[in-house]
Amino acid sequence: MSPVSFKRRLLGASISAAICAALIQPYAHAATTVKEIPPTKPKLVVVLVVDGLPQEQIQRYRDQFGEGGFKRLLTQGAWYSDAHQAHGVTLTAVGHSAVLTGAYPYQHGIIGNNWIDPTTLANVYCTEDSRYTYLGEDTKAGDGTSPANLKVNTVGDELRYATGKQSKVITVSGKDRGAILLAGKTGTAYMMMKKSGNFASSTYYMQSYPAWREQYVAGKPQDKYYGQRWNLLLDEKAYANDANDSVIIPGAPKANDRLPMIYASSSGKPDPEYYESLFTGPFVDEMTLEFAKAAVDGEKLGANPAGVPDILGVSLSSHDYVNHRWGPESRMSHDHLQRLDRMLAKFFDYLDKKVGLDNSLVLLTADHGFPNTPEFARDHQLDAARIDGKELVNALNLHLQNKFGIDKLVKKLSAPTVLLDYAKLETKGLKREDLENAVAQFVLKYPGIADAYTRTQLESGNVPNNRIAKLMQRGWNRQVSGDVMIVLKPYWYFGSDDHGTSHGSPYRYDTNVPLMIMGKPWIKPGNYGHYAEVVDIAPTLAHLLRVRSPAGTEGRVLVEALK
Numbered sequence: 001m002s003p004v005s006f007k008r009r010l011l012g013a014s015i016s017a018a019i020c021a022a023l024i025q026p027y028a029h030a031a032t033t034v035k036e037i038p039p040t041k042p043k044l045v046v047v048l049v050v051d052g053l054p055q056e057q058i059q060r061y062r063d064q065f066g067e068g069g070f071k072r073l074l075t076q077g078a079w080y081s082d083a084h085q086a087h088g089v090t091l092t093a094v095g096h097s098a099v100l101t102g103a104y105p106y107q108h109g110i111i112g113n114n115w116i117d118p119t120t121l122a123n124v125y126c127t128e129d130s131r132y133t134y135l136g137e138d139t140k141a142g143d144g145t146s147p148a149n150l151k152v153n154t155v156g157d158e159l160r161y162a163t164g165k166q167s168k169v170i171t172v173s174g175k176d177r178g179a180i181l182l183a184g185k186t187g188t189a190y191m192m193m194k195k196s197g198n199f200a201s202s203t204y205y206m207q208s209y210p211a212w213r214e215q216y217v218a219g220k221p222q223d224k225y226y227g228q229r230w231n232l233l234l235d236e237k238a239y240a241n242d243a244n245d246s247v248i249i250p251g252a253p254k255a256n257d258r259l260p261m262i263y264a265s266s267s268g269k270p271d272p273e274y275y276e277s278l279f280t281g282p283f284v285d286e287m288t289l290e291f292a293k294a295a296v297d298g299e300k301l302g303a304n305p306a307g308v309p310d311i312l313g314v315s316l317s318s319h320d321y322v323n324h325r326w327g328p329e330s331r332m333s334h335d336h337l338q339r340l341d342r343m344l345a346k347f348f349d350y351l352d353k354k355v356g357l358d359n360s361l362v363l364l365t366a367d368h369g370f371p372n373t374p375e376f377a378r379d380h381q382l383d384a385a386r387i388d389g390k391e392l393v394n395a396l397n398l399h400l401q402n403k404f405g406i407d408k409l410v411k412k413l414s415a416p417t418v419l420l421d422y423a424k425l426e427t428k429g430l431k432r433e434d435l436e437n438a439v440a441q442f443v444l445k446y447p448g449i450a451d452a453y454t455r456t457q458l459e460s461g462n463v464p465n466n467r468i469a470k471l472m473q474r475g476w477n478r479q480v481s482g483d484v485m486i487v488l489k490p491y492w493y494f495g496s497d498d499h500g501t502s503h504g505s506p507y508r509y510d511t512n513v514p515l516m517i518m519g520k521p522w523i524k525p526g527n528y529g530h531y532a533e534v535v536d537i538a539p540t541l542a543h544l545l546r547v548r549s550p551a552g553t554e555g556r557v558l559v560e561a562l563k
Helices: 013-023 055-064 070-076 092-101 155-162 176-183 211-218 221-225 272-277 283-299 318-326 331-354 374-379 389-404 422-426 432-443 455-460 467-474 534-545
Strands: 044-050 078-084 114-116 123-125 169-173 188-192 310-316 360-366 385-387 410-414 417-420 449-454 484-488 492-494 515-518 526-533
Touching: 044 092, 044 176, 044 331, 044 534, 055 070, 055 078, 055 331, 070 331, 070 515, 092 176, 092 534, 114 410, 155 169, 155 310, 155 534, 169 176, 169 283, 176 188, 176 310, 188 283, 211 283, 221 283, 283 310, 283 318, 283 331, 318 331, 331 360, 360 534, 374 385, 385 389, 389 410, 389 432, 417 432, 422 432, 432 449, 432 455, 432 484, 449 455, 449 467, 467 484, 484 492, 515 534, 526 534
Parallel strands: 044 310, 044 360, 078 526, 169 188, 169 310, 385 492
Antiparallel strands: 078 515, 114 123, 360 515, 410 417, 417 484, 449 484
């Protein structure tokens, strides 16, 4: 896998053009003619992102859904069964950034939830900004308070620009990154605080809260779940095909490591321990949707006095926490999805009464999917395990010291990339490509690693012409990513725990996510087998809202689903 050498000083416009050409072709997007849109625009666009929801779970459990939630979207909307987060680093912040920018990480700059700054070696959190603090809440160093690291704009930003900021863009999430990266540069984000259980914003967005928010938090709705149990929603036999708890939860049963679970704390009253525990279960999503309703009422979304469209973004965080802990094969994940289905049904009924679903465009997608736990995968005769990143770095540095006679040439692992110390190498008169190739050749023999691409390859666009390589190229940003990008084998991931699972790969279990759009005046219902990407959402919404697409958009308008 030796990369083609090139002179770094010649990198410029021609190479950038070559990279861009390569990045947009992992799949063929068929040429289409944009259809005329109806004379009216939606009064309200609702963008729902279910954190960590693989498409496979929608298909597997759809017969158990009620009539008003997911099934409503499936039957009354357009459902793309082959929709993908089409980049190779499928993480929460990366996926949320794609939804309303229409851009890939190599452009939007959000390459992970966290990454290592290549120059300072400091840890960078995707939405951190020390210039701003949470409003009325404790703010720690590295907390997410602004979209400064997002390098492009969103559909909401374009709508606000086109309407002289008369349109409102409000986003809500359990996670700061879930709200902030949907809100873009000019929207307003609210996120749940794990210490207090309140939904809060930051001084980036406002200096004081609107009255509706103050009234909402005054009631302390987060405390009503104290002492409540999470029991199975359906009859026990409905979960017969789910993984056995003993496979995915090693060892003897412990308190609250399987259903039923009780939400409380050691202090005997609501406190940070209790509020944080709520995230792994159904109640944070319920609170998020309730706060979203309060925002619709308080901000008069969908009934804008200026007569312009509004956008409500809602990121539902808990399915991600549940899948991380128990895997998508668990009955906990199964039950959580059924509960979320019923929550969505109530939320859609509310929207219908408040704004009118015929006046609203409702879209649902996910930021990434999920693999099974390694324990479950091995139980099904698959090669699966976890890679300890510290052990990999130590082994790499030992190998490179033996080869080059220089200690600690690997500075950090910023998964899935390795940061190299080029300065040490150059003092010996050695070439960067030699170090990159030595790292790539070593990791290719390391257990659980399938492939590796070097900075030289990625900067020149000289990666193999296959799906995985192109997705990884899209996930690499020249300014903030590391120097050798590692691709793990299917069902392997970086981690050192002995249970649970994680995402972040270019494989279909991580990329294939739901994409559903419902809106009677604009959308033609049906199950669409067309290949689609999450980056197609932004240009499709821009088309229907009659505004300019965001600057980094590379998706297409989903014309086959338009009336």
